[in-house]
Amino acid sequence: MRKINDTLLRAARGERTAYTPVWYMRQAGRSQPEYRKIKEKYSLEEITHQPELCAYVTHLPVQNYNVDAAILYKDIVTPLPGMGVDVKIKAGIGPVISNPIRSTKDVEALREFNPEEHVPFVLDTIKILTEEQLDVPLIGFAGAPFTLASYMIEGGPSRNYSLTKSFMVSEPQAWFMLMDKLADMIIVDIKAQVGAGAKAFQIFDSWVGALDKEDYRIFIKPVMTRIFTELKELDVPMITFGVGASHLAMDWHDLPVDVIGLDWRLPIKEARAMGMTKPVQGNLDPTLLLADWSVIEERTKAIIDQGLEIPGHIFNLGHGVFPSVDPDVLKRLTTLIHEYSADQVKARF
Ligand SMILES: O=C(O)CCc1c2[nH]c(c1CC(=O)O)Cc1[nH]c(c(CC(=O)O)c1CCC(=O)O)Cc1[nH]c(c(CC(=O)O)c1CCC(=O)O)Cc1[nH]c(c(CCC(=O)O)c1CC(=O)O)C2
Structure with a gap:
């Protein structure tokens, strides 16, 4: 087994580490010039189907930015074709599905997902990275059922999300069947990613903040509880994340999950004051990476200071890196996070 720097994994388990570890959502694609060159020739789907190339793209930010983890280059919709969903990622739009779900019959028709059969290229990429290349952990991931x-x-x-929400409340039986089928897929997918070498995973419930607390508790919390309960046996850190969902933060804290990923709307100190004692991940506003360095520096230090109050903080952005961000800013930011947090830890603990 390759020896890796496990600082991020220890922070995810709530340990006090010598510095605050960091990775950035969407660090693998987006603004890196090497990636942009590859994107002139290949689509996301074409890159993910070529394990050597996909491993290269995944590895780039670790080399260029010195982050403490790699995030697998693929998308939350990558497993869906295996279930019979006809999805294409369209430039400038995102995932587009030509056979959307509109009835119980459509949910019934979804097929069982088998990672070895449907996404062997993802597992091959993980093996290349974790057996031959990375000296930091690889984070696997999946989209959550609501998203x-x-x-x-x-x-x-x-x-x-008008069609989604009206389907959820009007067709609860079909909705719960859909949640169960997606949970089955997520569970086998994450088990396969960890089996291939991923050392932690994040479940992206990016859009669940669209629900109010009551609907979250009725329609989503049970399936999220099931997912994390069944994945606990893997014994790797489990991270949950969503955007615009501060009102759900303490419901997430109830889930059997290890790390709560916060967007920029809820300061870590407020989350702590609400009773959030679990390790947290976040939460610099990603738009600030386009602002003056003095602003980035001040806000970053404030987040690190808040994160040090209780052991267990992984620095990240509040959501993905924008494509227009200068890669040098991410490099400088990583250095700032490592150096400032190390100085603070030495001085304070
Ligand atoms: O607005 C929308 O709803 C569509 C968003 C969209 C998705 N896939 C997409 C797009 C188009 C695009 O990013 O330009 C399509 C997509 N996914 C991805 C890329 C690569 C890139 O941005 O350069 C792209 C763009 C590909 C292309 O333009 O051809 C890759 C991706 N998606 C994702 C991840 C995991 C991560 O964030 O680290 C990763 C891999 C890691 C990485 O690039 O560093 C996750 C993802 N994809 C997606 C979501 C839903 C929410 C969201 O986007 O904010 C989420 C979860 C999230 O970010 O909260 C859906």
């Missing part, structure tokens, strides 16, 4: 269902029902990205 995946929103694409599957709307047929693509949505502003208000």
Whole structure:
């Protein structure tokens, strides 16, 4: 087994580490010039189907930014074709689905997902990275049932999730069947990713903040509880994440999950004051990476200071890196996080 720097894994388990570890959502694609060159020739799907190339793209930010983990280059919709969903990632739009779910019959028709059969290229990429290349942990990931269902029902990205929410409340039986089928897929997918070498995983419930607390508790919390309960046996850190969902933060804290990923709307100190004692991940506003360095520096230090109050903080952005961010800013930011947090830890603990 390769020896890796496990600082991020220890922070995820709530240990006090010598510095605050960091990775960035969407660090693998987006603004890196090497990646952009590859994107001139290949689509996301074409890159993910070529394990050597996909491993290269995944490894780039570790080399270029010195982050403490790699995130697998693929998308939350990558497993869906295996279930019979006809999805294409369209430039400038995102995932577009030509056979959206609109009835119980459509849910019944979804097929069982088998990672070895449907996404062997993902598992091969993980093996290349973890057996031959990485000296930091690889984070595996999956979309959560609500977020995946929103694409599957709307047929693509949505502003208000109106079809998804009306299907959920009008067809609860079909909804719960859909949640169960997606949970089955997520569970086998994450088990396969960890089996291939991923050392932690994140479940992206990016759009669940669209629900109010009561609907979250009725329609989502049970399936999220099931997912983390069944994945606990893997004994790797489990991270949950969503955007615009501060009102759900303490419901997430109830889930049998290890790390709560916060977007930029809820300061870590407020989450702590609400009773969030679990390790947290986040939460610099990603738009600030386009602002003056002095602002980035000040906000970053404030987040690190808040994160040090209780052991267990992984630095990240509040959501994905924008494509227009200068890669040098990410490099400088990583250095700032490592150096400032190390100085603070030495001085304070
Ligand atoms: O607005 C929308 O709903 C569509 C968003 C969209 C998705 N896939 C997509 C797009 C188009 C695009 O990013 O330009 C399509 C997509 N996914 C990805 C890329 C690569 C890139 O941005 O350069 C792209 C763009 C590909 C292309 O333009 O051809 C890769 C991806 N998606 C994702 C991840 C995991 C991560 O964030 O680290 C990763 C891999 C890691 C990495 O790139 O560093 C996760 C993902 N994809 C997606 C979501 C839903 C929410 C969201 O996007 O914010 C989420 C979860 C999340 O970020 O919260 C859906």
